[in-house]
Amino acid sequence: MSSIGTGYDLSVTTFSPDGRVFQIEYAAKAVDNSGTVIGIKCKDGIVMGVEKLITSKMMLPGSNRRIHSVHRHSGMAVAGLAADGRQIVARAKSEATNYESVYGEAIPIKELAQRVASYVHLCTLYWWLRPFGCGVILGGYDRDGPQLYMVEPSGISYRYFGAAIGKGKQAAKTEIEKLKLSELTCREGVIEVAKIIYKVHDEAKDKAFELEMSWVCDESKQQHQKVPDDLLEEAKVAARAALEEMDAD
């Protein structure tokens, strides 16, 4: 559903007659063009996965990280303009360390999400700033257990059981809804996330991709870290096998 702004879309400080801010919607389009990013909340933690589209064969695997640690207990997966994403991550890190130095404890994930969302929203209020062209999935583990938040370029932030952004988000959301998240452990969740990403990857439009995954769970001692290599391999193998099974039908 695309509408032409015709004059109401030139600035983020202009509303259209039907009450929309087109610049923010265009920013969201930038997110929709990027590789899929998904996050799920399992019973003992959060798993996040990114479909990192490889634009050049010269790229070193493991470079261009899309998932960043924000603090010991939380991490962010970014979709959309990578440089914009770096800014958001930098801001989140700074908010987290600032909270800790003032209050003496790790920032609660809800608070972190609110601060990140405020920051993203800030950039939609002034004509001299442009909105961030990236959406962020924030996962963390604090006193209230594992939590998953998503922040959109408009500055909206909600808490989710499962979230997806990027190219394959519709297909990914359908897949996530099929999972029984409250019964999955993070170990199982890693396999499921890998399967979903392999499934929603469009072989026709984009050739190669690299799978990047991270988790925060009891097994990782509530620290945000890359999924260990052996488990990642296991997940990739399972995902490829599931794809072949599907293709065989």
Added chain:
Amino acid sequence: MNFMASTQPENRLLGPQSDSQRTLYPYVTGTSVVALKYKDGILMAADMGGSYGSTLRYKSVERMKPIGKHSLLGASGEISDFQEILRYLDELILYDNMWDDGNSLGPKEVHNYLTRVMYNRRNKFNPLWNSLVLGGVKNGQKYLGMVNMIGVNFEDNHVATGFGNHLARPILRQEWHENLSFEDGVRLLEKCMRVLLYRDRSAVNKLQVDVFLKMAPNQIYSLAKLLWSLT
């Protein structure tokens, strides 16, 4: 007539305003830390006392803390400054961990960072009133260094702070050798700490002894604080 009756000094360094911003003397202090390299890593010992002037006020102060995966930091001098240093290092290690790239700061890097911090504070006439011992093992390489409040730093096979320099180092110079076993190392440290207990008035008879093992670099094992009753 001179209307400038205010006492604003031209040289900010000497004004009454700036004095309250500088450390002039320490309040709660820890005494010596002694450390040596042994066959498998580093052994470090410090007592658990925090003196308030001549009063032996606090008797369960942990003056040694692990830093990151590879190092151990022991401090003598002002305890609150030690706590501040721990905060700096905590942030340093946090940012290092957030890269999540398989690399981590080793003892040499941490020692260098501390030296910079101490020296720069000293140059601003606002020192962190500590003598620090930094030891650790990374990739099988042992490292043991010291840095004090004026920024003097060096690396050696055995180091000590404060009274330890006068009482413990001579013993270590005589009896330390390459490839000390764990038991010999502990015995040597105990000998040093005993002399310090006899002769240093601010020493306390409760010790914290930590080990950094080459073989298992992620383990620091605290020889649960030995309690001696020596009268």
